[in-house]
Amino acid sequence: MLKPIKSWWLDNSLWVALGVTVLILVASLMPSDVLPAPHLKDSDKLLHSTAYVGLMWVWLLAFRKRHRIIIGIILVISLSAFGIIIEVLQGALTTYRIPDWRDALANIVGITVGFVTYKPFYKLIFGDTGDIKNR
Numbered sequence: 001m002l003k004p005i006k007s008w009w010l011d012n013s014l015w016v017a018l019g020v021t022v023l024i025l026v027a028s029l030m031p032s033d034v035l036p037a038p039h040l041k042d043s044d045k046l047l048h049s050t051a052y053v054g055l056m057w058v059w060l061l062a063f064r065k066r067h068r069i070i071i072g073i074i075l076v077i078s079l080s081a082f083g084i085i086i087e088v089l090q091g092a093l094t095t096y097r098i099p100d101w102r103d104a105l106a107n108i109v110g111i112t113v114g115f116v117t118y119k120p121f122y123k124l125i126f127g128d129t130g131d132i133k134n135r
Contacts, residue, residue, distance in 0.1 A: 017062040028086045031096045048103050049110035056114025083107030
């Protein structure tokens, strides 16, 4: 039963990554009171980090057939820029969100944790390293 689900994830990983990216973008620019998230001050940074761990994982999954280190570096840089740009857009485009450098830092921490933990989780879920060649 799990094999079709795993196969679907692998076959649609680019679409999943794009969808998660758009979801994070939209959720980051929406008023926070309409989001189904806890309104605890300290949990905000944990939510940022967790979202960006997931974002990094889905993008690494989408590019799993490429050289992991090079793609990882490109993704760390581009997703970090994405997280920073979203923080800037919150201040520029909304009146109900405030840009916070600590949120951007939490995003970057999540991206880094996602990069470091991707391979062991991939191996746990899919049973191999996800690399076509040993690079």
